[in-house]
Amino acid sequence: MPSDESWLDRFVSGLPETRVFQRLASWLLVPYWAWRTPVKPLPGGPHPSIQPGDNIQCMMNLIMPLKDKSPIGRAKAALAIAQNKDAIYAGLDNVGTVHFARFVIVGDNICMFSVYDGDFTNYIRDFIATIGGVFNAVVKLVEGGDAVTPCEHNVEAFIQWVHERDLYQVPDTATDLLRDQEALNGDKASFGHDDLRLLPRKVVLQLRANANVSLGSGYRAYPGFSAAQVRNQLGIGW
Amino acid sequence: MSTVFDAADVQGNILRGYRKPRVRYLILEVADRMAARRWFAASTTGRDDVPQITTGNWGRTKPETCFNIGLTYEGLRALGTPGSSLATFPNEFIEGMNARALKLGDVGPSAPETWPDPFGDPRRIHLIATIYADEVAQLDQVQQRALTDGEAFKLLGALEGCSFPKDAVHFGYRDNIMQPRFAEVHDGQRYEDGQPKAPLGTVLLGHPTNFEGLRWRVPQPEALGHNGTFNAFRVLEQDVVGFEEYLDQAASDLLTRPQIDELLPPGAEEKIGQALSIEGLSRHAALREVVAAHLCGRWRDGTPMALSPDAPDPKVDQANFDYVGNSRCPFGAHIRRCNPRGGQIVQRVANNSRRLVRRGMPYGPLYDPAKPRDPTKPEPERGLLGNFIGASLGAQFEAMSCDWLNLGLxxxxxxxxxxxxxxxxxxxxxxxxxxxxxxxxxxLRGLPRFVRTRGGAYAFMPSIPAIRFLGSLMA
Structure with missing residues (x-):
């Protein structure tokens, strides 16, 4: 089919790819636009759901800036994990709902990624009850962590603090982002009346508000089973 | 924080049940803040004819009528509780029961959007006042006294419950057999049940909880939060006709299964018939009872499946049992899901951590299976007015609801x-x-929803000194 695009259309379409426009957009256009159209950060963690399959193998992605942004600070974080390795294994065993827990240092952040079953608050609360000391050892190295440690005496505040640092999980279906924005703003009116031309702009503004996100909620290579179901099936006790 | 515990500081329905046959819930909106505060101040002493709040220390004789209150977050706001204090309450309480619908399984026909008034507009529900009595006339009289000044509150609705003989509830089970026992409280109606005694922090803020070393945040100031607790008040409609029809359907289905003789050995229906005092009980009728017992974890007379899996047995201890070893109580049975006792569970740290005090009473007319139904008339609504009390809604009621009742983690x-x-x-x-x-x-497959949520609210049940504190608020 012959293109009926004029030279002007082609010029405008090509603009975002030009370096001048990209600089202009990131320095001026997006900040001005975000000022004009404030967007609240979306909450992190899995999307609330009643379906059993959505409530197992959930992801937690924490990115926590270290207080000490130097190789020494990073080394302290590495030591905090290494020194508590046995406690971490004991915690995983006793809490029973975690598939994997990973600690990663990226830049001056300590990241904690885990895959767990069931409700987020129950998962964190059970961990506080089991190995609260490990949380304390890590979180005291993190910006803002002093306010919620020791976690055993600040259970509700600690769970909230972790929840606030859990990354927003961008839905696989792009328009579902609009549903999340509506839910956050308590607005149900525009359901089904999306102006898809506005979607890219809304994504840009949202990713400005939530700079770090998880793309999707984790992609499974097999259907969702709980950690205990896997252990039971493998005959290794649960 | 005071270390000596005095039951007279605590509302009376928390640590012990009154076991009164009638209850009425008044759903109230604060109409005039100053008048409501005066009412609160008067309620701790029974001054100005306001009904006196019943405390945990009711002496040797139980009062003829008992009166207790719970406030929603909106209610605390309406009374003028300072923002700095409101911010110290837990998230789930601040958000309210309607906002927590997904965690509680309140979806589809149970969704808060379907709840009738007064639960349709949760912002207006401020206070839930509960009257317990022997007679309806007493309920009326206390209600009149509670609303006598005509200024403090607006009555949004009233709900009434009435207990059935032998502690039966709709669906025909004996209920109210088990409650947590507290070392600090003597309760003649609670005896050894094989479970560890519950620490006071199970139901009272400011005390050690079931999680060793963990304490829940006490809402501030201390005078407001200490010795208070939270209540998940629920209006739960029970589809008794649907339940009985499902038992029929399941029994017929089971009769066609090859393993049926293992579930109900030939002749075993006689033993079940004897226990139920029914002569010539058919295999189908016996299987209905077998299914009912498996779904609940108790035979309908209260006999625990864990102790007597083949037939009801009045000689068996209804309270003292556990789920260790090869217990024949189904893993998914209702009472085992709500409280796994000492049985193996995935969350090893959580065995006793989600226990609740339950104060419930049926509403609506008793279902009589012998009475033929008129299919042209709708069934009257019946169900349970339930209070699920615990010091942490999140760690107890919600944790049990989302991971254990639903999901089965x-x-x-x-x-x-x-x-x-x-x-x-x-x-x-x-x-x-x-x-x-x-x-x-x-x-078994094809179980429909037998219990539908028709309303509810999260309420804070303040201590007696806290009620005085709320009554003395200024500004």
Whole structure:
């Protein structure tokens, strides 16, 4: 089919790819636009759901800036994990709902990624009850962590603090982002009346508000089973 | 924080049940802040004819009528509780029960959007006042006294419950057998049940909890939060006709299964008939009772499946049992899901951590299976007015609801299924396994939703000094 695009259309379409426009957009256009159209950060963690399959193998992605942004600070974080390795294994065993827990240092952040079953608050609360000391050892190295440690005496505040640092999980279906924005703003009116031309702009503004996100909620290579179901099936006790 | 515990500081329905046959809930909105504060101040002493709040220390004789209150977050706001204090309450309480619908399985026909008034507009529900008495006339009289000044509150609605003989509830089970026992409280009606005594922090803020070393945040100031607790008040409609029809359907289905003789050996129906004092009980009728017992974890007379899996037995201890070893109580049975006792569960740290005090009473007329139904008339609404009391709504009521009642995370053999009696079931996907002696199971399918939420609210039940504190608020 012959293109009926004029030279002007082609010029405008090509603009975002030009370096001048990209600089202009990131320095001026997006900040001005975000000022004009404030967007609240979306909450992190899995999307609330009643379906059993959505409530197992959930992801937690924490990115926590270290207080000490130097190789020494990073080394302290590495030591905090290494020194508590046995406690971490004991915690995983006793809490029973975690598939994997990973600690990663990226830049001056300590990241904690885990895959767990069931409700987020129950998962964190059970961990506080089991190995609260490990949380304390890590979180005291993190910006803002002093306010919620020791976690055993600040259970509700600690769970909230972790929840606030859990990354927003961008839905696989792009328009579902609009549903999340509506839910956050308590607005149900525009359901089904999306102006898809506005979607890219809304994504840009949202990713400005939530700079770090998880793309999707984790992609499974097999259907969702709980950690205990896997252990039971493998005959290794649960 | 005071270390000496005095039951007179605590509202009376928390640590012990009154066991009064009638209850009425008044759902109230604060109409005039100053008048409401005066009412609060008067309620601790019974001054100005305001009904006196019943405390945990009611002496040797139980009062003729008992009166207790719970405030929602909106209610605390309406009384003018300072913002700095409101911010110290837990999130789930601040958000309220309607906002927590997904965690509680309140979806589809149970969704808060379907709740009738006064629960349709939760912002207006400020205070839930509860009257317990022997007679309706007494309920009327206390209600009149509670609303006598005409200024403090607006009555949004009233709900009334009435107990049935032998502690029976709709669905025909004996209820109210078990409650947590507290070392600090003598309760003649609670005896040894094989479970550890519950620490006071199970139901009172400011005391050690079931999690060693963990304490819940006490809302500030201390005078407001200490010795208070939270209540999940629920209006739960029970579909008794649907339940009995499902028992029929399941019994007919089971009769066609090859393993049926393992579930109900030939002639075993006689033993069940004897226990139920029914002569010539058919295999189908016996199987209905077998299914009912498996779904609940108790035979309808209260006999625990854990102790007597083959037939009801009045000689068996109804309270003292556990789920250790090869217990024949189904892993997914209602009472086992709500309280796994000492049985193996996935979350090893959580065995006793989600226990609740339950104060419930049926509403609506008793269902009589012998009475023919008029299919042209709708069934009268019946159900349970339930109070699920615990010091942490999140760690107890919600944790039990979302991971244990629905989802079934506590045991890999039930994960992905919901509670057979109270769960958010859909006949298209629901299932329930009946364990057999051989170690295999028979799977029942097609369970509909038997219990539908028709209303509710999260309420804070303040201590007596806290009620005085609220009554003395200025500004």
């Amino acid at each position: 506590q045991d890999p053999r039930i994960t992905g299924s919901n509670d057979p009696i109270t769960g958010a079931n859909d006949p298209g996907t629901s299932w329930f396994d009946l364990p057999l002696k051989s170690g295999t199971t028979i799977r």
